[in-house]
Amino acid sequence: MSKTLLSCRGVETFYGKIQALKGIDMDVPEGKIVTLIGSNGAGKSTLMMTISGAQRARKGTITFDGTDITKMPAHHIARLGISQSPEGRRIFPRMTVLENLQMGSTVCDPKYFDEDVNMVFNMFPILGKRSGQRGGTLSGGEQQMLAIGRALMARPRLLLLDEPSLGLAPIIVKQIFTVIKQLNEKQGLTVFLVEQNAFHALKLAHQAYVMVNGLITMSGSGKELLSKPEIRAAYLEGSH
Amino acid sequence: MAGPAKDTKVAQERAALTATEMLKDLLVTAFLATAIFGPIIGLKTTSGSGTLVLDYRLGYAAAFIAITVAVRLLILLYGAGRSAAQGRSTAAAQAIAAPTRAAAPIDWTKFLAPLLLTLAIALPFIAMLAPQMERRIVDLGILVLTYVMLGWGLNVVVGLAGLLDLGYVAFYAVGAYAYGLLATRYFPQWLGEGILPWAFFVTLPIAGILAALWGMILGFPVLRLRGDYLAIVTLAFGEIIRIVLINWLSFTGGPNGISGIPRPSFFGLPFDDSPGGFAATFGLESKPIQRIVFLYYVILVLALITNYVTMKLRRLPIGRAWEALREDEIACRSLGINTTNTKLTAFAIGAMFAGFAGSFFATRQGFISPESFNFLESATILAIVVLGGLGSQIGVVAAAVVIVGFFEVFREMDFLKAILPEGTDPVQFRMLAVGLAMVLIMRWKPRGLVTSRDPTVYLKEKKAVSADLVGEGHG
Numbered sequence: 006m007s008k009t010l011l012s013c014r015g016v017e018t019f020y021g022k023i024q025a026l027k028g029i030d031m032d033v034p035e036g037k038i039v040t041l042i043g044s045n046g047a048g049k050s051t052l053m054m055t056i057s058g059a060q061r062a063r064k065g066t067i068t069f070d071g072t073d074i075t076k077m078p079a080h081h082i083a084r085l086g087i088s089q090s091p092e093g094r095r096i097f098p099r100m101t102v103l104e105n106l107q108m109g110s111t112v113c114d115p116k117y118f119d120e121d122v123n124m125v126f127n128m129f130p131i132l133g134k135r136s137g138q139r140g141g142t143l144s145g146g147e148q149q150m151l152a153i154g155r156a157l158m159a160r161p162r163l164l165l166l167d168e169p170s171l172g173l174a175p176i177i178v179k180q181i182f183t184v185i186k187q188l189n190e191k192q193g194l195t196v197f198l199v200e201q202n203a204f205h206a207l208k209l210a211h212q213a214y215v216m217v218n219g220l221i222t223m224s225g226s227g228k229e230l231l232s233k234p235e236i237r238a239a240y241l242e243g244s245h
Numbered sequence: 246m247a248g249p250a251k252d253t254k255v256a257q258e259r260a261a262l263t264a265t266e267m268l269k270d271l272l273v274t275a276f277l278a279t280a281i282f283g284p285i286i287g288l289k290t291t292s293g294s295g296t297l298v299l300d301y302r303l304g305y306a307a308a309f310i311a312i313t314v315a316v317r318l319l320i321l322l323y324g325a326g327r328s329a330a331q332g333r334s335t336a337a338a339q340a341i342a343a344p345t346r347a348a349a350p351i352d353w354t355k356f357l358a359p360l361l362l363t364l365a366i367a368l369p370f371i372a373m374l375a376p377q378m379e380r381r382i383v384d385l386g387i388l389v390l391t392y393v394m395l396g397w398g399l400n401v402v403v404g405l406a407g408l409l410d411l412g413y414v415a416f417y418a419v420g421a422y423a424y425g426l427l428a429t430r431y432f433p434q435w436l437g438e439g440i441l442p443w444a445f446f447v448t449l450p451i452a453g454i455l456a457a458l459w460g461m462i463l464g465f466p467v468l469r470l471r472g473d474y475l476a477i478v479t480l481a482f483g484e485i486i487r488i489v490l491i492n493w494l495s496f497t498g499g500p501n502g503i504s505g506i507p508r509p510s511f512f513g514l515p516f517d518d519s520p521g522g523f524a525a526t527f528g529l530e531s532k533p534i535q536r537i538v539f540l541y542y543v544i545l546v547l548a549l550i551t552n553y554v555t556m557k558l559r560r561l562p563i564g565r566a567w568e569a570l571r572e573d574e575i576a577c578r579s580l581g582i583n584t585t586n587t588k589l590t591a592f593a594i595g596a597m598f599a600g601f602a603g604s605f606f607a608t609r610q611g612f613i614s615p616e617s618f619n620f621l622e623s624a625t626i627l628a629i630v631v632l633g634g635l636g637s638q639i640g641v642v643a644a645a646v647v648i649v650g651f652f653e654v655f656r657e658m659d660f661l662k663a664i665l666p667e668g669t670d671p672v673q674f675r676m677l678a679v680g681l682a683m684v685l686i687m688r689w690k691p692r693g694l695v696t697s698r699d700p701t702v703y704l705k706e707k708k709a710v711s712a713d714l715v716g717e718g719h720g
Contacts, residue, residue, distance in 0.1 A: 088580075108565060
């Protein structure tokens with residue numbers, strides 16, 4: 006059993022009076038892909054934002070590699086090595102692809118910049134061709150690749166991916182998931198993946214959690230969950 | 246297929262307009278304009294002692310000809326820029342249609358900035374050619390440059406960092422009052438009268454620091470605000486500063502303002518006819534215009550410093566963070582950017598430039614009062630930034646010339662009286678004209694006069710790529 010990189014204990018997050026997370030316990034072991042699936046409004050993105058510091062947990066603790074990050078400002082959390090490809094991609098539309106990647110490398114030493122840009126362009130060759138183009142003029146799939154590439158520029162220890170398949174053509178989804186798998190296998194990158202596309206996510210994940218109404222209702226390895234009839238009924242009908 | 250092919254050809258013809266062709270075209274324009282305006286405007290008959298006397302108004306005629314040529318030049322440049330853009334998009338079609346590549350069109354935008362700079366440096370000398378207009382031309386130049394500098398300063402806050410600031414004039418006021426109060430009250434007390442010739446240069450950094458401090462004081466409470474809400478709070482801040490200036494009689498002099506603010510000296514040499522003055526030292530005849538010209542170069546240098554610093558900062562992490570902040574604040578935080586510091590530095594640096602400009606304003610006017618720092622000033626500066634194109638340095642220059650220059654030129658247009666109804670003055674129409682100019686700019690260039698944005702980082706292999714593209718032309 007590898008050591009736990011990120012762990013959540015009893016995390017509760019509120020939007021005003023509305024409770025979005027009702028006590029989440031979750032572990033992300035180092036070097037694994039962990040996925041969180043659930044329907045719309047289950048609280049998946051809220052958990053993601055609570056981890057990255059964009060939302061604050063009212064109760065519970067989040068620790069990253071032994072450091073309590075529950076109340077840490079978002080930019081400090083990013084500097085610890087947690088990098089995020091946020092929901093809706095949130096690339097910088099008026100800046101070029103290369104500038105977007107440069108913003109991603111804010112937290113690390115500029116000497117790695119050329120090397121890391123080459124790494125991202127090898128991973129997503131289309132970004133290399135578009136390097137001087139404004140982010141806002143890219144297609145949805147390219148923007149998603151850019152968001153992931155930008156997150157990788159920070160040389161993260163933990164990569165948070167929020168719905169990378171959202172609104173993309175199946176062939177692009179496949180390409181992106183292949184890259185995630187390669188990142189994990191070749192570089193040993195720890196990935197926490199929030200997805201609605203349960204089929205792809207579960208196939209990829211070492212460890213999976215299912216969230217319903219702000220609570221984790223089920224957990225297990227990706228394969229285990231994929232074979233459970235209730236998961237198939239709730240999340241996989243009509244997919245593949 | 247006939248349609249697109251024809252378009253391509255037109256685009257080519259226009260793109261192929263070289264410098265010599267352009268020059269020819271302009272010469273023809275000048276000739277025609279001389280033929281038309283020379284007799285119509287250049288000659289005037291007046292009835293003197295029973296006979297008609299011919300008067301020459303060559304200045305007016307020359308102005309009309311110059312305007313015509315300038316407009317023609319703009320049309321040509323605009324056309325060339327457009328067809329170059331078209332040409333890029335139909336590069337493949339062109340390559341098929343025209344194996345022989347026409348002479349590459351000159352990239353005029355590259356020459357625009359050096360051209361404007363040369364013009365700005367030469368302006369006082371150009372003005373010397375028209376002695377009776379000299380003072381007015383240089384004064385107008387100072388005014389336009391002041392607004393260019395303020396526009397560049399506000400561009401940091403609004404254009405780069407995307408923080409809508411409607412109270413920018415407050416920092417201008419802080420700079421002006423810092424100089425006014427220090428130079429008239431505190432410096433003579435603390436340091437004696439001997440400091441006064443140097444007061445401007447000593448106060449300039451102090452005024453900048455004070456304004457930057459006030460920028461941060463405004464920045465702290467508005468850290469969490471954006472867009473409309475930020476606009477309202479900054480608007481209120483601008484008004485608060487002005488109202489404090491009016492009401493704090495014992496400190497600021499209230500509505501009476503501060504008068505007798507020392508004029509700047511030429512690094513210690515006063516501009517007067519005293520033996521130790523500027524004129525005597527350099528063996529010149531003492532003229533009031535010397536001080537005006539010196540002021541002109543002071544504001545030119547200040548504005549250029551503003552531009553230089555801004556352009557440098559854009560390429561540093563802090564400047565890139567400003568731009569990223571404008572694009573997406575949440576993404577910024579998740580990338581490890583400290584948005585608090587980023588916003589505060591944007592406010593502080595923008596305010597600092599306004600403080601410099603304020604000091605300059607005080608020393609130029611010799612008198613300041615809260616009246617000079619009303620909301621209309623903030624609105625004018627913001628209009629310059631928005632009309633120029635958010636974040637564009639050259640756009641700010643263009644917009645400042647249009648808005649401020651237009652505004653002031655109306656005072657000079659006495660000849661319009663001929664066509665206007667009896668008893669009306671062209672000056673009365675200037676707000677209307679400025680408003681119309683704004684509407685037209687927003688109609689035709691909704692994102693401002695200059696919308697292009699230079700990336701701050703390029704790929705190192707860029708040269709190889711462009712060489713490939715050039716090679717395509719031979720295929």
